[in-house]
Amino acid sequence: MPLDPLLPETPAIHEVRLAVRAWLSAHDARKVCVALSGGADSAALTAAAVAEADEVHAIVVDHGLQEGSSGIAARAAEFAYARGCVAARVVAVEVTGPGGLEAAARAARYRALDDARGEMPVLLGHTLDDQAETVLLGLGRGSGLRSIRGMAPFDNPWGRPLLGVRRETTRRACDELGYRPYEDPHNADPRFTRVRLRTEALPLLEEILGGGVAAALARTAAQLRDDGDALDAAAADLLDRAAAPRDATGENGVDVTVLTDAPSAVRRRAVRLWLLARGASAPNDKSLRAIDDLVVRWHGQGPVAVGRGPRPGTRLVVLRRRGRLSTEFVDQQRCADD
Template sequence: MQDALASAGYPERILVACSGGPDSLALASVVSYFARRGHVHGHPVSAAAVVVDHQLQEGSGEVAAHTAAILEELGLSPVQVRTIEVASTGFGPEAAARDARHAALDAAAEDLGCQFILLGHTLDDQAEQVLLGLARGSGTRSLAGMRAARGKLLRPFLGLRRTETLEICEVEELEAWHDPSNADPAFARSRTRVEVMPVLEDKLGPGVAESLARTAAILQQDADFLEELATKSYAGMVNRTDDGVWLPEGALRELAPALRFRVIAKAAADVGGQQPGYGRLHAAEALLRRQGSAGPVQLPGNVSVYRLSLSELERDAAAGPREGGGCGKLVFRHHTSPQH
């Protein structure tokens, strides 16, 4: 906990996100200890808390109210309950709930003047995240898992096992709520937690969760390095127009494939798209091997990618291939509605 706050520059005001489950309740208990002392290593600190009611289960309002009462007893102040509507986003119920929850947490932090939001994810959550990424064939960024610090989000318990948070609740005599959806086989994460991880531990021996979490830590460094290179590459080649952006084919071809795919993804995000999967990215990248105008390739978030031939004037101005390559550009445009 102290390391997490130190890495954030010792914020004076923090917000604990608590569902009432053992992980976040244990986190709230630890945070309340420092809040009662009023400082961490001599740096002043106070803590508020928020409970997000997703309204996805019967009785969720009562669970939220009960959790809020526990948080008030711990001394966190103020404690808010935020009731949200989880709208379908087309990316599954878990993603929709996460997006709605994070929006509520951001709003609560703003209202309560908190610089950082603390989440109760554990090492077990990290291991499950990496395993799900492997099963889905995701890239480096996904396999890097959750970060201990990302923006205003802090996860101080990423080094703790779930059994340890249960022990904290037991020692502090806290009545934790156990979310029934965590054992619901309808959700991939629940199946991973209840069915897959125990089998791996049984067949491969103890330490699987720690190994998966260590893999995430290693890949985070690799992902950060590639992200930095891709950001610099994109900034050096992007051309903006009134209705989108375009990238010179020659400059893209000179990039290593790992960077080329990331630069294409950045262009899609730049015009308002969502992170493309590998298949869509590969289809967009394949336009570089076409002759003349080609496309469009549709990317998530209503983004279309085209290959267009460069005019003579554009060939002189753009960073083209050094020898023998085509003279074209990839154009990225966002549409208000899906293109057919």
């Protein structure tokens, strides 16, 4: 592709540029990376970023999941240079790990992006439609506010300037650029839950409710994110006040008395923050409620398991002793017996 960094003054491109401009200004970012797949969303984002930022580096992740993936990645890198990126790096990854193909590919992609970005934030091409799908997934899983508030515009180092832009707009932007975006066959594969939400559930909801569902879900996510941020700030303050001095064993605990009078939503968030700092990985709602029982419904119950220990057969548990919550690693059989 010949070098042509200038963008036409057309409606869809203008909308994408305004979204990127607003994000860069809000987060004082002038040098950025862009995760470029060659699809419409990331291609439109890349073109707009080059027009609005001082320096743009494209990172193209080749998942190797289909024949010809290296050629697809090379074409995406070619597009990045044609638009004016100062660099376009193709990174090949091996997709392995738990959680199925979709989760494993996502984990491999984010690792590769993080390794390649240097000190720069990485812009991702998630759109309003992706946000709506994320909210629906969270609702279906019953995983609470933290899930249904969707994706953040900036979750360092990940930036999402297009959360207010429709997917159809990025496609029109590519048309206006004269670029034919790559169509990933996985995005039409009904084996993936998100694809069925996109192609079946959301269109049905739009029909039943008379349109506007995706935008309404995205607005809901933004409102809940504001609420969640306020609750998280209150939880951090509560945890700071509840932090107990080290006991004779050297354990830094949490004062149950301070926790007891706090609203339950704030209390559970404070416990979650404490657990993450103690090495627990994403404690679930069941564990948090069991720990909450140690605080407000104490009747001498045993420890609550919240994660694996450093050695096989051990678990990280939370227990209540002498008016404080503390953590320790125990033998897994002991935890089961308790």
